[in-house]
Amino acid sequence: xxxxxxxxxxxxxxxxxxxxxxxxxxxxxxxxxxxxxxxxxxxxxxxxxxxxxxxxxxxxxxxxxxxxxxxxxxxxxxxxxxxxxxxxxxxxxxxxxxxxxxxxxxxxxxxxxxxxxxxxxxxxxxxxxxxxxxxxxxxxxxxxxxxxxxxxxxxxxxxxxxxxxxxxxxxxxxxxxxxxxxxxxxxxxxxxxxxxxxxxxxxxxxxxxxxxxxxxxxxxxxxxxxxxxxxxxxxxxxxxxxxxxxxxxxxxxxxxxxxxxxxxxxxxxxxxxxxxxxxxxxxxxxxxxxxxxxxxxxxxxxxxxxxxxxxxxxxxxxxxxxxxxxxxxxxxxxxxxxxxxxxxxxxxxxxxxxxxxxxxxxxxxxxxxxxxxxxxxxxxxxxxxxxxxxxxxxxxxxxxxxxxxxxxxxxxxxxxxxxxxxxxxxxxxxxxxxxxxxxxxxxxxxxxxxxxx
Numbered sequence: 389x390x391x392x393x394x395x396x397x398x399x400x401x402x403x404x405x406x407x408x409x410x411x412x413x414x415x416x417x418x419x420x421x422x423x424x425x426x427x428x429x430x431x432x433x434x435x436x437x438x439x440x441x442x443x444x445x446x447x448x449x450x451x452x453x454x455x456x457x458x459x460x461x462x463x464x465x466x467x468x469x470x471x472x473x474x475x476x477x478x479x480x481x482x483x484x485x486x487x488x489x490x491x492x493x494x495x496x497x498x499x500x501x502x503x504x505x506x507x508x509x510x511x512x513x514x515x516x517x518x519x520x521x522x523x524x525x526x527x528x529x530x531x532x533x534x535x536x537x538x539x540x541x542x543x544x545x546x547x548x549x550x551x552x553x554x555x556x557x558x559x560x561x562x563x564x565x566x567x568x569x570x571x572x573x574x575x576x577x578x579x580x581x582x583x584x585x586x587x588x589x590x591x592x593x594x595x596x597x598x599x600x601x602x603x604x605x606x607x608x609x610x611x612x613x614x615x616x617x618x619x620x621x622x623x624x625x626x627x628x629x630x631x632x633x634x635x636x637x638x639x640x641x642x643x644x645x646x647x648x649x650x651x652x653x654x655x656x657x658x659x660x661x662x663x664x665x666x667x668x669x670x671x672x673x674x675x676x677x678x679x680x681x682x683x684x685x686x687x688x689x690x691x692x693x694x695x696x697x698x699x700x701x702x703x704x705x706x707x708x709x710x711x712x713x714x715x716x717x718x719x720x721x722x723x724x725x726x727x728x729x730x731x732x733x734x735x736x737x738x739x740x741x742x743x744x745x746x747x748x749x750x751x752x753x754x755x756x757x758x759x760x761x762x763x764x765x766x767x768x769x770x771x772x773x774x775x776x777x778x779x780x781x782x783x784x785x786x787x788x789x790x791x792x793x794x795x796x797x798x799x800x801x802x803x804x805x806x807x808x809x810x811x812x813x814x815x816x817x818x819x820x821x822x823x824x825x826x827x828x829x830x831x832x833x834x835x836x837x838x839x840x841x
Contacts, residue, residue: 440469510529679725
């Protein structure tokens with residue numbers, strides 16, 4: 389049976405606002421843009437009709453390549469142009485399944501980021517699905533939920549490409565990237581009154597696909613700002629999942645059949661801590677420098693190269709007795725780390741907290757990386773090799789935050805030892821803050837002080 393929406397019920401929201409508990413009005417980020425993008429819908433609809441009629445070579449030039457390819461995949465999967473999605477999960481199955489899903493613990497964050505103020509008057513519907521495309525949560529504007537529910541956009545329904553054809557959640561999962569689908573670009577005619585933006589969510593450590601976040605509404609749901617917000621939300625919840633996992637591990641350390649790898653803590657410390665075999669050993673400044681350099685050069689260093697990195701010049705005769713003293717320290721506490729000679733290297737891998745920070749930055753977990761960075765690498769050391777590592781880590785953190793972090797993370801960085809006198813960071817924070825933010829005055833004062841100095 390073909391379900392259609394009467395024209396009067398099509399989404400026509402203009403600048404929705406929400407009323408907070410104290411009675412003030414909060415603007416929704418899903419406000420309709422000043423200029424409607426609905427200029428090519430008729431051409432796309434005609435191309436869709438030609439495709440369904442078996443004339444796929446006609447008019448497809450009017451359709452984005454991403455949509456063309458998705459339409460062809462939909463045809464190959466024998467998706468009907470007016471079918472309802474299958475309901476894969478019953479009420480009882482749905483409740484049990486989503487309670488154990490990795491995204492269950494971040495639903496409050498998703499709501500706070502994508503459904504500001506009163507969710508039922510937000511102007512959009514937010515859906516969260518699993519990696520197979522099955523919707524687990526569908527929340528948001530009450531009126532839109534009633535309309536989209538008629539086409540099967542409900543929790544428990546399968547919205548993968550194989551089930552309903554081209555749609556933002558299904559196509560985002562297929563391509564493993566964020567996707568926007570506008571109106572007539574949907575393969576299913578029942579969905580064509582709507583537009584949507586979706587982004588996949590991954591496990592922050594394994595990068596395994598966990599699910600998808602989707603925002604559905606009128607043209608406000610497919611603006612460039614909407615895609616930026618949905619992408620940012622996906623990355624934020626990946627970071628939140630990692631933080632929760634680290635906290636759980638600290639509260640309930642997992643049982644391991646093999647001992648954990650040794651860890652050298654050198655961030656914000658002059659006297660490094662070596663954690664190995666369940667014990668912690670404080671090292672001298674010189675021994676910390678040597679172990680750090682060997683940890684960073686796993687292939688090993690010749691005596692000449694290591695002495696230059698530690699002392700600033702070739703001092704092999706000075707280095708050798710220091711290595712003897714280091715071995716004596718390590719034998720009872722961490723025998724697996726006793727350095728080998730010719731070249732000097734560690735037989736067993738040694739991790740550092742600095743490397744952990746760099747790994748978090750690579751995954752886009754900027755807030756977690758900043759929280760794991762208490763200060764520079766061995767800040768009082770003047771060993772050339774250590775100075776190089778220190779500046780490398782400091783620069784990587786700063787550049788990643790400037791390029792990709794949100795204003796809250798940048799403000800936190802601006803309060804650190806590295807960031808408090810960084811004029812570029814302060815000015816970037818100022819440019820990102822809303823015009824009426826109370827934090828602007830303090831930033832302006834700090835920038836003016838730096839300019840005077």
